[in-house]
Amino acid sequence: MKIELPQVGESVTEGVIGKWLKQIGDRVEKFDPLVEVVTDKVNMEMPSPVSGTLSSIIAQEGETVPMGGLIAEIEVEGEEPASAVPAPIAAPQPQAVNRTGELLKDVAPVGPTGGVLNMETDTPVSSGRKRYSPAVLRLAGEHNVDLSHVNGSGMNGRITRKDVQQAIDQGVATTEPATAAPQTAPAPAVPGADEERIPLTPIRRLIAENMVKSATLIPQAWTTVEVDVSGLIQRRQAVRAEFQEREGINITYLPFVIKALAESLKENPLLNSSWGGDSIILKKRINIGVAMATSEGLMVPVIHNADTLSIAGLAKRVHDLTDRARRSQLRLEDVQGGTFTANNTGVLGSVESKPLVNYPQAAIMTTEAIVKRPVAINDAIAIRSMMNLCMSFDHRIMDGAEASGFINAVKARLEAIGPNTGIY
Amino acid sequence: MQRDERVFILGEDVGARGGVFLATDGFLEEFGEERVIDTPLAEASIAAVAIGAAIHGMRPIAEIEFADFIWPTINQIVGEAAKVRYGTNGQLHVPMVLRAPQGGGVRGALYHSQSVEAFFAHTPGLKVVNPATPYDAKGLLKSAIRDEDPVIFLEHKRTYRLVRGEVPDEEYTIPLSSADVKLEGEDLSVITYGLMVHHCLEAAQTLADEGVSVEVVDLRTLRPLDSETILESVRKTGKALIVHEDSKAGGIGGEVASIIGEEAFEYLDGPVTRLAGPEVPAMPFSPAMEAMYMLDADKIADAMRKLAAY
Numbered sequence: 001m002k003i004e005l006p007q008v009g010e011s012v013t014e015g016v017i018g019k020w021l022k023q024i025g026d027r028v029e030k031f032d033p034l035v036e037v038v039t040d041k042v043n044m045e046m047p048s049p050v051s052g053t054l055s056s057i058i059a060q061e062g063e064t065v066p067m068g069g070l071i072a073e074i075e076v077e078g079e080e081p082a083s084a085v086p087a088p089i090a091a092p093q094p095q096a097v098n099r100t101g102e103l104l105k106d107v108a109p110v111g112p113t114g115g116v117l118n119m120e121t122d123t124p125v126s127s128g129r130k131r132y133s134p135a136v137l138r139l140a141g142e143h144n145v146d147l148s149h150v151n152g153s154g155m156n157g158r159i160t161r162k163d164v165q166q167a168i169d170q171g172v173a174t175t176e177p178a179t180a181a182p183q184t185a186p187a188p189a190v191p192g193a194d195e196e197r198i199p200l201t202p203i204r205r206l207i208a209e210n211m212v213k214s215a216t217l218i219p220q221a222w223t224t225v226e227v228d229v230s231g232l233i234q235r236r237q238a239v240r241a242e243f244q245e246r247e248g249i250n251i252t253y254l255p256f257v258i259k260a261l262a263e264s265l266k267e268n269p270l271l272n273s274s275w276g277g278d279s280i281i282l283k284k285r286i287n288i289g290v291a292m293a294t295s296e297g298l299m300v301p302v303i304h305n306a307d308t309l310s311i312a313g314l315a316k317r318v319h320d321l322t323d324r325a326r327r328s329q330l331r332l333e334d335v336q337g338g339t340f341t342a343n344n345t346g347v348l349g350s351v352e353s354k355p356l357v358n359y360p361q362a363a364i365m366t367t368e369a370i371v372k373r374p375v376a377i378n379d380a381i382a383i384r385s386m387m388n389l390c391m392s393f394d395h396r397i398m399d400g401a402e403a404s405g406f407i408n409a410v411k412a413r414l415e416a417i418g419p420n421t422g423i424y
Numbered sequence: 425m426q427r428d429e430r431v432f433i434l435g436e437d438v439g440a441r442g443g444v445f446l447a448t449d450g451f452l453e454e455f456g457e458e459r460v461i462d463t464p465l466a467e468a469s470i471a472a473v474a475i476g477a478a479i480h481g482m483r484p485i486a487e488i489e490f491a492d493f494i495w496p497t498i499n500q501i502v503g504e505a506a507k508v509r510y511g512t513n514g515q516l517h518v519p520m521v522l523r524a525p526q527g528g529g530v531r532g533a534l535y536h537s538q539s540v541e542a543f544f545a546h547t548p549g550l551k552v553v554n555p556a557t558p559y560d561a562k563g564l565l566k567s568a569i570r571d572e573d574p575v576i577f578l579e580h581k582r583t584y585r586l587v588r589g590e591v592p593d594e595e596y597t598i599p600l601s602s603a604d605v606k607l608e609g610e611d612l613s614v615i616t617y618g619l620m621v622h623h624c625l626e627a628a629q630t631l632a633d634e635g636v637s638v639e640v641v642d643l644r645t646l647r648p649l650d651s652e653t654i655l656e657s658v659r660k661t662g663k664a665l666i667v668h669e670d671s672k673a674g675g676i677g678g679e680v681a682s683i684i685g686e687e688a689f690e691y692l693d694g695p696v697t698r699l700a701g702p703e704v705p706a707m708p709f710s711p712a713m714e715a716m717y718m719l720d721a722d723k724i725a726d727a728m729r730k731l732a733a734y
Binding site for chain 2: 133134135136138154155158160161162
């Protein structure tokens with residue numbers, strides 16, 4: 001049986017083969033972890049879709065394989081009815097498969113089509129989105145346009161040649177920098193006498209690609225405000241011991257910040273959106289990604305529906321995600337669906353930073369180190385705990401007015417935290 | 425005829441009457457009855473006489489009074505004239521023109537409305553011309569007369585009275601097999617010929633008001649087709665609508681569509697679409713039914729809208 005790289009995630013187009021957990025000739029049981037796969041979202045262990053003997057490994061470690069690409073073959077003994085064999089990965093991660101885009105195989109990297117998995121259920125409404133005309137494919141191929149980022153204006157939402165041309169003219173939706181950068185910038189074959197060449201780990205490569213995408217595809221502007229967090233510090237101190245005792249976990253500043261973010265995002269929906277080429281796509285869910293440094297590299301687990309959780313609830317989610325990120329046990333759904341990203345650069349000692357927007361989101365905000373500083377209050381000098389909030393945003397989606405409105409709303413909420421701020 | 429005394433005209437009513445549509449009005453007086461010959465009501469012999477004269481060095485312009493009566497000439501034209509050069513290994517050739525008014529929309533019913541181009545355009549060895557404007561008619565007719573091989577020169581009856589345009593007195597010719605972009609556009613190519621050129625131009629104007637830029641290509645010659653102009657237009661716009669009054673199946677539109685499919689597939693951004701006459705044996709007589717049969721600017725504009733929106 002041919003084993004293909006399962007299609008996971010909405011915008012995932014390819015994966016990097018990590019470590020093979022079974023070797024050629026090994027006996028493999030159905031659902032046994034077969035191979036590690038690194039995507040730009042998450043690392044995962046791909047379970048074997050069948051029982052049998054691993055007869056050949058086609059994709060070697062470190063190789064980049066498009067979703068649906070052939071990676072191995074398993075010899076299946078006996079007659080296993082086809083109906084009993086679930087689609088690869090479908091059983092363990094059904095929620096991922098349901099949202100899977102239709103990916104083009106053996107075609108220039110144009111990305112997922114955004115259609116449904118089952119090609120047979122061909123309804124008039126969806127057919128327009130899935131099938132591209134020769135002109136569209138040709139133009140997209142020539143300009144490396146990721147068609148999943150192009151909005152269709154044709155019949156039933158079909159992407160027309162004009163839509164692709166418009167996307168090219170606007171300079172969006174191009175996969176070129178992401179795919180070309182690693183390929184066109186190889187390190188010199190022989191390092192110089194005073195140089196050492198470190199090969200990229202799969203995750204490093206993916207981080208690099210995402211950063212290039214952000215830096216080249218999003219025109220980003222940057223803003224920063226100062227926040228007096230003296231009230232926040234006092235409140236956290238006041239509840240810390242009791243919270244530790246009652247919940248068994250430490251409460252940090254982060255849940256307070258996420259709470260303020262979620263509420264402010266609700267008021268400022270433009271910040272919770274994506275650039276859609278000829279439109280802006282507002283996201284109805286508020287899913288806040290939290291950037292975390294792990295031993296493997298930067299991970300951004302997501303707190304889904306953050307606006308529905310209390311500070312205590314957020315504290316638990318943050319704790320759970322942090323814990324699992326450290327132990328490399330994040331699941332695919334933990335890193336998917338983010339609509340806004342928060343990054344606590346203050347923990348690194350930074351007092352000001354200029355983050356790169358987490359493509360294709362609209363903005364990213366950092367919380368910087370809290371520093372005690374003399375501040376003028378009512379014409380008197382006071383020592384206050386001050387923290388900077390820094391934010392980069394997609395200037396196509398909004399202007400400084402909207403961005404400032406949002407970041408000042410976050411600031412106001414953080415400064416309003418006092419002895420009466422509820423935790424539950 | 426003033427320029428070349430080998431040129432002569434023959435057909436029913438072409439002399440004393442000046443042609444049923446007055447196409448040869450005054451010719452008899454100027455050129456005399458040896459060069460403007462009224463023939464009996466016998467189309468096969470009109471064609472056969474023309475072929476014989478052409479083989480012997482004359483330049484006959486034979487007229488079939490209505491294209492509906494062209495069928496008796498099929499044996500002469502398709503069976504013989506088209507094959508003479510090939511069959512004699514180039515020793516003989518047939519430099520003749522067969523003119524015929526065709527097309528409907530004139531309350532002509534079954535026997536005065538037919539479109540015959542597809543039958544002749546299928547035949548290697550023939551050329552088929554169908555001009556849409558007075559200017560093109562002059563330039564193309566001169567080229568047809570001077571061509572060394574048989575040319576079927578079809579004129580839409582409605583264009584005789586419906587279309588007016590400047591025709592310079594001075595000498596000019598338009599090469600056969602040269603299509604003409606009658607209107608430049610970006611969003612959609614409409615490929616057509618004959619009377620329909622005018623309906624398409626009118627529909628294109630409607631679409632322009634709606635923000636759709638339509639290019640109208642007038643084929644002018646239906647065999648051989650000017651593939652280059654067709655392909656250039658479709659490569660630019662990515663969408664092709666072919667419009668003709670003749671019925672759809674086996675018509676010129678199928679040939680044009682195939683050329684586009686074969687040569688410009690990668691440029692297509694929509695289905696190559698044909699808008700043509702209905703699959704009905706003949707033009708109805710009732711004015712209401714005739715209007716239903718005929719294409720007009722509204723029907724064409726609808727087809728343009730649909731393809732533009734695809």
